[in-house]
Amino acid sequence: MTLQEKDKAFVWHPFTHQAAAVPPVNIVKGEGLYFTDDAGKRYMDAISSWWVNLHGHCHPYISEKVAEQLQVLEHSMFSDYTHQPAVTLAERLLNHLPPNQSKVFYSDNGSTAVEVALKMAIQYADNLGQKKCTFIAFENAYHGDTFGGMSVGARNVFNQAFNQFLFDVKHIPLPTAENLESVSKILKSLIATGTVAAFIYEPLVQGAAGMAMYEVEHLDALLSICKAEHVICIADEVMTGFGRTGRFFASDYTTIKPDIMCLSKGLTGGYMPLGVTSCAQFIYDAYLSNDKTKTFFHGHSYTANPTACSAALASLDLMEQAATWQAIKRIGDRHLNAKRMLKQHPLFENVRVTGTILALDLKTDEVKHYLNAASEGVAQWFQREGILLRPLGNALYLIPPYCITDGELDYIYKCLLNYKTGSLPVT
Ligand SMILES: *Cc1c(COP(=O)(O)O)cnc(C)c1O
Numbered sequence: 001m002t003l004q005e006k007d008k009a010f011v012w013h014p015f016t017h018q019a020a021a022v023p024p025v026n027i028v029k030g031e032g033l034y035f036t037d038d039a040g041k042r043y044m045d046a047i048s049s050w051w052v053n054l055h056g057h058c059h060p061y062i063s064e065k066v067a068e069q070l071q072v073l074e075h076s077m078f079s080d081y082t083h084q085p086a087v088t089l090a091e092r093l094l095n096h097l098p099p100n101q102s103k104v105f106y107s108d109n110g111s112t113a114v115e116v117a118l119k120m121a122i123q124y125a126d127n128l129g130q131k132k133c134t135f136i137a138f139e140n141a142y143h144g145d146t147f148g149g150m151s152v153g154a155r156n157v158f159n160q161a162f163n164q165f166l167f168d169v170k171h172i173p174l175p176t177a178e179n180l181e182s183v184s185k186i187l188k189s190l191i192a193t194g195t196v197a198a199f200i201y202e203p204l205v206q207g208a209a210g211m212a213m214y215e216v217e218h219l220d221a222l223l224s225i226c227k228a229e230h231v232i233c234i235a236d237e238v239m240t241g242f243g244r245t246g247r248f249f250a251s252d253y254t255t256i257k258p259d260i261m262c263l264s265k266g267l268t269g270g271y272m273p274l275g276v277t278s279c280a281q282f283i284y285d286a287y288l289s290n291d292k293t294k295t296f297f298h299g300h301s302y303t304a305n306p307t308a309c310s311a312a313l314a315s316l317d318l319m320e321q322a323a324t325w326q327a328i329k330r331i332g333d334r335h336l337n338a339k340r341m342l343k344q345h346p347l348f349e350n351v352r353v354t355g356t357i358l359a360l361d362l363k364t365d366e367v368k369h370y371l372n373a374a375s376e377g378v379a380q381w382f383q384r385e386g387i388l389l390r391p392l393g394n395a396l397y398l399i400p401p402y403c404i405t406d407g408e409l410d411y412i413y414k415c416l417l418n419y420k421t422g423s424l425p426v427t
Contacts, residue, residue: 003038022380030057033404035388043388046398046412051207051239053270055318056403062269062314069310078106078303085309092316093276096248098257102281105296106274106304110238110264111144113275114200117260118148119298120279121198121232127286127294132197135169136190136231142208143200143236152200154209174206175218187222191229198232198260199223203250204354207239210395211359213352216253223256232283234260238275242266242319243328244399246355259283269315270401274308327402331356334406335398338413345417348396359397360416378419385415 001009004023013024025043029036033056035043045053055062073083090104107116118135125132137143137152144150150159151166159166170190175183190196203219206212226233235258240250244266251258260283263276287296302308318324335358342351342360351360362375375391382389389396389412398412 025383032056032058033401033408041386043383043386044400044404044408044412046382046387046389046400048266048399048401049270049388050265051244051399052265052268053401054242054266054315055269055324056401057270059269059318059403061318062271062311065314065317066271066307066311069307073306075302075305075307077301079299083304083306083309085306085313086304089309089312089316092313093263093278096316096319097261097278098249098251100257100259100280101261101278103279103284105277105279105298106309107277107300108302108305109144109273109275110236110262111146111149111275112300113238113262113264113277114143114152114234114236115146115148116275116277116298117200117234117236117262117279118152118198120260120277120283120296121234123294123296124232124283124286125197127289132195133168134190134193134195135167135197136187136199137169137171138174138201138206139171140174140206140209140212141171141200141202142206143202144238174212174214175222176214177218180218180221184221184225187225188229191225191231196231198234199226200234200236202236203240203254203258204245205240205250205357208392210361210392211352211357211397211399213354213357213359220255223254223258227256232260233258234262236262238262238264242315243324243402244356246328246332248319267315268308268311269318271311271315272305272308273302274305274312324402327404328356330406331400331402331404331409334409338409338416341413342416345419347419348416356402357397357399359395362391362394362396364394381419382415387412387415 003026007024026038027035028038033044035045069085076083086106093104094101105116107113122132135152140154141152143152147165150162152169155163172186173179173183204213204216223233235251237249237251241263247253259280261278264274267276268274287294332355335353338358339351339353342348347363348360349363375394378396379390
């Protein structure tokens, strides 16, 4: 059997319509921006492998640091025991997080980072003797695939089978100049019920919604309403963290800081699964009690895995270098330049840029959603051109690793400009 045949026989892939799936590309090597498949063809990873990779694949420095850690301590449990990588990582992350963040809770991925945040907010109220049973989130939000994450996320084709099992969440529209007043009113009236545990949001860019972007002033306006009413604000920075939006965190742009933050994806530079939920001191304090029932009874077998922490520490070393920030600025500026050209393309609309993220929509008459037919064949079109670019519905986007060169960016822009539906490029 070939690897593809064995794959089909034994493996179930994520987010994949298995019945109609084309055989997956067999990746045998990663190096910098590139993957190489088993036929020797190279692909530019223009979307950082689902937004996780920051500095390129098999980065020599991170690989070396992880290898060093593996000689010393691969894993240990994290109750009653601690270790240098987890403590140092917490300390160093807190140096970069907004100053109100004071504790770091580890888990394994973005969904668990969100799950922890939701549970933290609910039990915070419970520990204070309050009953809060509602969350507020944005329409089209994505916060992961666990039940809590699905509950606060958009109700759509992804989770329709589970709808009756999801808890009560009020979804409000993403704010714009036009609707800010009405959205503020809705928010105030929801908070007035006195039952809201927290407001969760993806700051500035909603990733899975198709890189939907919105203004920092509008977000700040909503956050200030929550703050005035002591509603906990949870920034889900699983996608936006670690320079993607041009600053370390998207929350660095907002005047009002979140009380809880969720990190994953870029946290380890794309090397290993790791999640972080950080919180402000007042949340932690609500769990400090002689009453044992006020304990936060949550944890995962691999909590604070030292190997994953060592990858995160090495990635942070790179994030703290001036060259990385020059690259982030350079990519953002190049995107803004390309935006002007891409706007002319007859098949594209809503070309938009936030930091290192460039996105555009394929024009379509259909209702915009993930299963939109407009995107069919797009991934294969770019695959033939040697670019890994997997659309979200009718949205095409770039979120490249920071090692990408100007020449490589220009090649991808050129391919986007050459894009024609239905016509596969000659290879
Ligand atoms: C990807 C993502 C998640 C889920 O992270 P996983 O590691 O895939 O579980 C949660 N929130 C946001 C904003 C994301 O982009």
